Amino acid sequence: AAGQTPDDEATRIAGGIRAVLAGDSDTYVREYECTGKDGPRWFVLRAARFAGAGPARVVVQHQEVTVQRAAEADARFRGRLLDAVGAAVVALDAEGIVTSWNHGAEQLYGWTGEEVLGRPAQAFFCPGLAAEQTDAMLEAIRSRGRWEGQVELRRRDASTFQAYVRNAVLHDATGAASGFVGVAVDITEQLHNERLLRSARDYLHAVASSIPEGLCT
Secondary structure, three states, X not given: OOOOOXXXXXXXXXXXXXXXXXXXXXXXXXXXXXXXXXXXXXXXXXXXXXXXXXXXXXXXXXXXOHHHHHHHHHHHHHHHHHHHOOOEEEEEEOOOEEEEEOHHHHHHHOOOHHHHOOOEHHHOOOOOOOHHHHHHHHHHHHHHOEEEEEEEEEOOOXXXXXXXXXXXXXXXXXXXXXXXXXXXXXXXXXXHHHHHHHHHHHHHHHHHHHOOHHHHO
């Protein structure tokens, strides 16, 4: 904590272990930060009562979690960044069940995380893609580990919109495929603007082509 010295931290941890030894608590867990020459490092200390044979009455486990903390911080930053640009980020397990649903997904699709988590994704925002498009997606994901392109998706109010989607395979600690993550952005306005631009170009071309050559000399 801010303003706390190493001695303060040691005192706090010692007090927690003494509480376990005295039987006032079954477990004690403390995560703390140490600053070294390479920067801050994070550790977790766990103490638990031991009821087995022998003189030991408490088992203490000490683990460095610096890498995990950095990964979590990076994930939170990326999540906030994607939220800021309005991107919907959805994670699914291998069976297509929603396991993560960010604020951008709530904004884009209209369902809250509480309504969607633990349920099949197909029931919410995929209105039934053409079989050939679905097959192309799955084949690309199987062969290259990702797929990206334009698809039509559905909101809670049943309205549909064009989105640019990127899907990628998620892997577990052993490297095996464990699910999927998809990032989607609504491109309806972009497509509308492109159509307007094409129409304007076509109109100007038609007007220019209809002007007699004599007026241009």
